[in-house]
Amino acid sequence: MSEARRRASPYIVAALIVAADAYLCIKNPQDLDRLLINAMLALSAFATLHARLLSLASAGFAAIGAYASAILAVKLGLPVYLSIPAAALVCGLVALVIGLPVLRLKDVYLAICTLGFGEIVRVSIILLPGLTGGSTGANLSTGFAYEAMKKTKTWTLALALAFLCYLFWAASRSRAGRALRAIRENSEAAETMGIDVVAYKNMAFLASALIAGLAGAFYAHSVGSLDNGDFKFNRAVDILGYAVLGGSGAWFGPTLGAGFLTALPILLRDLLGSAIGFLKNFAQLPNILNGLALMLVIIFAPGGIAALFARAPVRGAFLSVPPPLAPAAGITDKVGVADKAGVAEAPARRAGAEGKPFLSLKGVSRSFGGVEALAQVSFDLEEGKIYGLIGPNGAGKTTLINLVSGLMPPSSGKIEWLGREIQGRRAHRIARSGIARSYQNIQLFGEMSALENVIVGRHTHMRSGLAAAWLRLPSQKREEAEAREEAMGLLSRLALGSIAGQEASKLSYGDQRRVEIARALAMRPRLLLLDEPAAGMNEIETAALGDFILELQGHGVTILVVEHHMDLIMKICDEIVVLNFGRKIAEGPPQAVARDEAVLEAYLGRA
């Protein structure tokens, strides 16, 4: 396909969807309300999918919103346009009650919980006939007709949808939007960047509920009567279909997805109905199309329609081999923007724990099932030194880093950081207190650029919230620009300036490692945990990395480095801790450790 056609194709798709919807609405003007409400519901599902959550609660929240606003408007006499946001708030409260316990667990629990939630809402509607009209007879369908109902105008609905789209658009360009993308790509790495993943997921779930409630309330006042069958489980799946087809990547996806799936069955019936007779009365057609859309999109085009609009990848990025580092230049690109972006301003905050050890492990153990990966390991770290953590494979080195960075709690023992016990604290809090890390198996946010990856590292040092992004305050823009500049500076220092705009997953292995280090440094840590930073690097690159680590030490950063390159360890470390089968077998300055009997035995075996 030619470049021009590739660029034009998403716009053609969008235009076709708009044309189909225009046909729909001209034929039956009432369908415009339906279309807008579907788009709003899709936006509600998008809010959760965007945060990598599978929620089927949108239909249930829409039901609550619909009945709440109807009751407020009709039984309590609230003005209609006041009853709509009030109903959304009711949904928000319910979402907090459900979300707080469930979103701490694995994602699948939210899916299950929201499945049951829809059922509870349906049962509650039937059980409260005084308020909702309940059910008549066994078919569970009854009206909540209200004669006094004032209808809403279509333009208010359109305005509300446009406003919501604006909120999503503005948020997607902010610190919060970046954090959500990071969570979507790698929630564990996001957590160790100091992003409170659970809080963001709760926020996404809350937003989803508010929007669904709003859509439901508009539905009630658009149709003028309610039926508990309006929000049955199939509806939840419809909504998911809109959002998945639209794509979870961009704010305009849900509207396009809803536009397509709302129009498609009617279009098919009108266009092909005369040729294929049974289409005319094929009641299941919308559902079957929806199911097909869900499966086909998720298998063949997981980005949905929105992905068509995504920026074209840098041409040839797959093939370009990064130029080998010139030995003289080494890793630290000293000509670059360098020192302006002070790597380590953090030590200026050095305070508090005078006399107490910087980091102290006391009898730390961790077992997996019956296997003890770490057993009673104790040692102290002093501020400003470089520590090496070595040992044969399976000695428990990565486990130790995972414990210190909070990815898992120790089975027993204490970890004291700046005089406070931090074992069992969640990783994002530990990250905020000044501990950053890199990973043995690289954990970058693969679809974000190298630069964006590093900016995520600035998350905890930025202040702008959603409100600032929505109001497009100058302070927020300034902060974004500063973060960008600082991230650029860090990349330049690591000789990565030229690849800053490239997608992280497409970078070479060595570059990815260095982007990870830059990302960790963007957090301005006081303690940096490096898990095999030189893996996959050649001798020259390794030596340059060593110089860089020494330079970091010069800026006052304390470093704990896990490495198999013994040359590197011997050259840069002030102290070495040796683990074997989860136990500490030696500790001391490099020369002493190198002569240690137990260490020699662990590495070479006893002759």
Place this chain on the structure above:
Amino acid sequence: MDLSFFADPVFLVQNLVDGLSRGALYGVFAMGFTLIFGVLDILNLAHAATFMWCAFAGWFVMAAGGLPLPLGLAAAMLAGAAIALVLELLAFRPLRREGADKLSSMISSIGASLIMVSVAEAAFGVQTRRFPDKVLDPKPFFIGGSGGVRISRAQILILAASIVLMVGLGLFIRRTRMGKAIRAVAANQKAARLLGIDVNGVIVVTFLVAGALAGAAGILVALLTNNIVPGMGGQIELRGLAVVILGGMGNIEGAVVGGFLLGLVETLTIAYLPGGSDIKDAIAFLILFLILLVKPNGIMGRGKAERA
């Protein structure tokens, strides 16, 4: 208000019998659910649609085809295995090949479920299908005379069949070579592959077994309620999920225990709680939410709820 039934032992035993047979069905259904989750870490939300199609398959063989009960059972289980195989090949394997996340698999199975239920609605309509009396005599037995505890042939069949299936699955997983391979894949797919285990083959077997369990549950529920409709999966799906969580995700023994517990709690609530029958549909969700709040790993405490 007459509350004497509280003290009536026959009433209590009657409810225990009903609750246990109901619970046995939940257990059989949930075993397939939890097996897939335990091995693949994904929720197959088309399990209930498979269940429904198998009830129809059994009905066609026995009511329309006039074949005897054992053949109907076998046909339902075969149909379940076949449907599950198709699901694995069309809805799950393509995603595994792409290395997609678990969320995508769930979404794919939701799509598959919607298609399966819609096609059933289009093909079978909304009218209820019933078994003729010759398939299973609807006259119940009475223990302790005509005023005693009533137990139907369907209930006896359910209890017997579910015990056979539960014990059979347990032996299969614990004692056979394939069972060992399934456990290995569940523990660590990558390691299993490195050890020379045919991971895709093991996953296919897992789906076949889970599908057969859905089939058994489908035909047994159909025999108990004698009410076969395209929407019948929705009723048991939420209960199955509640049972899976109650027993701990991926825990087969937990699903059995959880199934019996839910069956008993539902039946006893309806019997002894005023207004109980109104809330019976909500009980499963209330249990589910309470467990998530208090003990997310399930009552057997070996689930995998916490974040890794």
